[in-house]
Amino acid sequence: MWKFLEHCRHNETEQSIEWEWNREKWQAAVNRDGAYLLRAHRPGQHSATELWQTYVQLTEAEAAFRTMKSEIKVRPIWHQLGRRVEAHIMVAFLSYAMHVCLKKLAAKKAPSLTSWQVLQHMRKIELVGVEFDTTDARSLTLTRITIPEKEQAAQLLQLG
8 A cells, every 4th residue: 555655744743644645546556456356165154354364365375385485496397296296285385384483473573574574684594514525535514504694683583
């Protein structure tokens, strides 16, 4: 809704807020986007509110699958084996479960942040492998996590 806001002012004398919407821009969006019509398989089983909440959960799940799968570089492909299909579904489900947990944690501990904002901010923390050659011609790899920046450390502390 904020994209349709023309201006917003705080009047300290009258202790009020004044704003103005770009009604033409809003109407164009309404005309372009249309309306939703949700139909249930079993009418009367759920209220309109429950039906809408379920639909919103579905769109959130789809968005989480798309985003998380792209973040971990898992692309939808045509699997040939049943076990690969099951593995692909499991990765998608785990990514969604992680997204929901992070969303609830952020809402509880850092209400001003969305789960996507937390992920975007934490993206800079990386797991790296430091490799050393030994004197006896072997290789030794030590796994380390990069040190969080000041803001990231504060956010990690806030999230618990």
